Amino acid sequence: MGEQQLVEIAKALSKSARILIMDEPTSALSPAECERLFRIIRQLAADGVAIVYISHRIDEVMHLAERVTVFRDGRHVMTKHMAGTDENAIISAMVGRALLDTSHEVRAIPGGDTVLSVERLSLSRPDRSGWRTLLDGVSFDLAAGEVLGIGGLLGSGRTEILETIFGCAEGRTGGEIRLDGAPVEIRSPREARRLGIALVTEDRKAEGLHLGASITDNIALPLVSALSRFGLRSMSGEKALAGDAVKALVIRCASIEQPAGTLSGGNQQKVVIGKWLATRPRVLLLDEPTRGIDVGAKREIYDLIFRLAGEGLAIVVVSSEMPELLHLSDRILVMTEGRQAGLLARAEASEERIMQLAAPRRGDARTAA
Structure with missing residues (x-):
């Protein structure tokens, strides 16, 4: 992007x-x-x-x-x-009103059990000179109720981490992913969803929504099979699901049959988030969750993230906005040239420290044989 x-x-x-x-x-x-x-x-x-x-x-x-x-x-x-x-x-x-202060929320440091563990995660893709390394040796744990931020410069591998975990990364992957301590193989988004992992992609128009379809169709899409009876779609079940999401996420729309493409950016993003929350995930991966939305909708999504974390959901947030990363995260994983440059606790994280770690160093770029 x-x-x-x-x-x-x-x-x-x-x-x-x-x-x-x-x-x-x-x-x-x-x-x-x-x-x-x-x-x-x-x-x-x-x-x-x-x-x-x-x-x-x-x-x-x-x-x-x-x-x-x-x-x-x-x-x-x-x-x-x-x-x-x-x-x-x-x-x-x-x-249309004064906005609440968006300084860093004072939250208790999560002490829940480890839900997701990533060990030595790697990703490489072929190019003219062989295999280009996009991720190399990324490792972290994610606890229930924790918000883990991922920062870094353009092309540092942030999005590739989420795509590899979700099973939609193109190329050759390696490393180990564990859920509740048990190793899992995730070879497709279908398997990720079955395991309780959800991904809100960075490009909602191209990858997150069917713009011509209604809010109901978009929110119900991952659960059409589960809601169906005897091979027939349950229109009442889908509408009830969409209505609950619109109410819970305060999606501003004329009706649940309004095409998703006619909504504002912030409300489109809420539809994408609502679609995945309807699957009741245990791990929520958010890639640039507030890109291109107004400050009011951004504040609402921040509040939603904190509420979900408070309910025990394990969340990973990728963001290019440094204040947002500092505001949301309990810990911050900093990436540079596809490698893990540091993992900062909330107390030691600052814009200056993140940028020091994120800046590429001579000899960082590498090509796999």
């Missing part, structure tokens, strides 16, 4: 345009790539290019913009010069 985003930005920059509209350009980028893009934006503005920059990341708007315009529910609610406003005013205009 991050590399695709960089290609799209490069294509737009190659047009020598007088007006450049950028819609969530940093949603899939790491902090280093974001800062590089910001330098380009400032240079383009200095050269006379008019730029419309659309983002849910308030710090970016504060950092780059000369004026800010806020829309809410399709209506214009505010336009101000940056010199005459602040972050709280922008957030209040976006969500």
Whole structure:
């Protein structure tokens, strides 16, 4: 996703345009790539290019913009010069109310039993020169009620960890995965789901949803067989399941028959999460769970993650947003060039420490024979 985003930005920059509209350009980028893009934006503005920059990341708007315009529910609610406003005013205009503080939650350190153990996880794929190593020797334990964050730069192997655990990674895999101490082989998402593992992918439109299908169809999809009787779909059972998910996750929609593609980004993400929660997983893998959604929906998903962890669900969160990673995680696994660079407890984690570990070092990139 991050590399695709960089290609799209490069294509737009190659047009020598007088007006450049950028819609969530940093949603899939790491902090280093974001800062590089910001330098380009400032240079383009200095050269006379008019730029419309659309983002849910308030710090970016504060950092780059000369004026800010806020829309809410399709209506214009505010336009101000940056010199005459602040972050709280922008957030209040976006969500229609003051937002709760998103500083790190004070939670008891989970002391539940180990649910998931990963030992020496590896992944490699063929290329022109042989086999390219994407993961090498990744190991960690995940306890019931714990939120384990995974951080690192673009291409560091974060998504590949989740895909390998879920059985959908392309290539040659190795290592051992254990659930409740017992070794398991996960060769497909079907097997992962049967074992109680769920994955919310980073690209909800391409991989997480059937955009033309209804909310009901999307939420019921993993459980169609379980809900069916004598080979026939239980429409009442599917509607009841969808209705419960809409109520529990506060999915804003006209009805449960509304096509998923017509929902806002935040509500689409809630449908994806609701679909997997309906399977009653024991391990929930979240890849960029708040990408491209507004601050109100982001806060709701944070609250949901904490509530699920409080109920004993073991959760892994991959995020490119450093404040989000620090806010959500009990521990943080830092990746660099496909390898585990460190595993930080909450008390020792900071943006500076994570970036020190995540920065590639000379000789890190390797190719398997």
